[in-house]
Amino acid sequence: MWGMRLGREARVTCIACGTRVARSDAREYDKEGDRWERSGKEFEHLCKPCHNDIDHHPRGELERLLIDIEQPQHMTQVEFIHHYHRLVEERYGRSE
Ligand SMILES: [Zn+2]
Incomplete structure (x- = not known):
């Protein structure tokens, strides 16, 4: 059994x-x-x-941010990074 x-x-x-x-x-x-x-x-x-x-500390808003990025089926890694960077700048301002 x-x-x-x-x-x-x-x-x-x-x-x-x-x-x-x-x-x-x-x-x-x-x-x-x-x-x-x-x-x-x-x-x-x-x-x-x-x-x-994995890091078990709270991740703040990171996961929410990643979920909010629209993910079309065929988005490349480079496109994903561009989306991520643009969204971070919209929410938190331009990085130095
Ligand atoms: Zn594993």
Whole structure:
């Protein structure tokens, strides 16, 4: 029975390193920083080593900022950085 159970356990992909791990070996990651509010959310996952590596301090407005950036399907990394930089300047003023 154990074999069947293990074989059927859902696997998730770590968003940091791409490793596939059993759901029970992963940690949920909520990009909005609030794992306790669960309704209507779909969580991403981190493997345990990556979860241990992340900074657990509050991230202020960073995640909200990233979510607010419109992300068309085919935005390149360079386009994303330009969007990010423009939004930061709009909200916080020009950096030195
Ligand atoms: Zn990982």
